[in-house]
Amino acid sequence: MEKFKIKIAEEFSTKPGGRQIKYGPFSGEAFYKELLEKRFDDAIKTNEKLYIYLDGTGSYGSSFLDESFGQLAREKGRDLVINNIVFVTETFDWIVDYIKKEVWGEK
Amino acid sequence: MGRKIISVLIPLIILLSILWLGRLIYLKEWFYKCSVDDKVVPLDVVNLIVTSICTFFIAWFISKKITSSRYKVDFLIEDLKNVNIELIRLQEKVIELNNIELHVVLSSLNRIRSNYSRFEKTLELAKIRCSESKAFNPHYTRLYNITTGVKSNKLELDDANRIIVENSISSLIELIRQIIFKINDK
Numbered sequence: 001m002e003k004f005k006i007k008i009a010e011e012f013s014t015k016p017g018g019r020q021i022k023y024g025p026f027s028g029e030a031f032y033k034e035l036l037e038k039r040f041d042d043a044i045k046t047n048e049k050l051y052i053y054l055d056g057t058g059s060y061g062s063s064f065l066d067e068s069f070g071q072l073a074r075e076k077g078r079d080l081v082i083n084n085i086v087f088v089t090e091t092f093d094w095i096v097d098y099i100k101k102e103v104w105g106e107k
Numbered sequence: 108m109g110r111k112i113i114s115v116l117i118p119l120i121i122l123l124s125i126l127w128l129g130r131l132i133y134l135k136e137w138f139y140k141c142s143v144d145d146k147v148v149p150l151d152v153v154n155l156i157v158t159s160i161c162t163f164f165i166a167w168f169i170s171k172k173i174t175s176s177r178y179k180v181d182f183l184i185e186d187l188k189n190v191n192i193e194l195i196r197l198q199e200k201v202i203e204l205n206n207i208e209l210h211v212v213l214s215s216l217n218r219i220r221s222n223y224s225r226f227e228k229t230l231e232l233a234k235i236r237c238s239e240s241k242a243f244n245p246h247y248t249r250l251y252n253i254t255t256g257v258k259s260n261k262l263e264l265d266d267a268n269r270i271i272v273e274n275s276i277s278s279l280i281e282l283i284r285q286i287i288f289k290i291n292d293k
Contacts (some may be wrong), residue, residue: 017209017259018209018259018261019258019259020258023258025262026258029158058210058214059214060213061212061257061258062252062256063255063256064255094220098248098251102248
């Protein structure tokens with residue numbers, strides 16, 4: 001049972017934007033502040049994993065991913081984030097690879 | 108150029124060899140003593156039938172192999188051509204416009220990725236080896252970083268970054284063409 005999850009297309013936007021709030025809507029910074037950080041903290045407090053549903057959006061820009069998932073790793077610790085976030089997708093496998101390799105620096 | 112020379116030289120060498128062989132046989136004394144036996148021997152008839160069947164079977168088998176291999180190559184090239192077309196479309200936008208909506212860039216990159224993934228899966232199914240295909244990911248990641256690493260919802264293009272984006276697209280186009288040539292030779 002997935003107790004903690006974020007369905008980005010339903011809860012945030014089907015067209016995620018750029019990096020910062022001041023430059024436009026649905027930015028990575030907005031996603032981090034409005035949803036990701038709080039939901040991740042709640043999951044960690046109860047020893048649960050956070051499930052991120054990526055499908056349903058157009059796609060994700062590299063700055064959006066860095067400002068949200070990259071920022072989460074910088075703030076909460078890379079290993080904690082890697083071990084407690086589960087991506088669910090049928091169409092964005094390469095985005096998951098990108099986040100793990102390029103944003104989190106996993107080998 | 109080399110191929111043209113070979114395609115002229117080989118038939119010429121074959122023709123000269125046949126003429127030389129004919130001339131050689133013609134000069135031999137036994138050639139005039141040769142005669143054709145008009146009696147039908149059952150063993151020869153069986154031999155002729157078996158040889159004909161074998162010849163037809165081998166010809167059918169080889170042509171089937173060649174056709175099936177060509178089908179695979181055609182499918183692979185089709186996907187790569189679609190990647191090439193999408194890259195050229197993106198390059199045209201980069202040359203003509205001063206800014207491109209991020210979702211337009213992402214949808215273009217999605218189509219490129221989706222066509223290339225299909226190519227990779229078909230390559231695996233067809234059991235064809237192509238070492239160049241592995242170079243796609245680093246090139247694609249570089250293009251993805253350059254075109255979507257934006258502060259706002261638009262990719263702003265000025266003289267400085269336009270050339271960087273153009274170069275990145277061009278290097279990916281060159282790689283795709285290199286893979287097409289390699290696959291076409293299979």
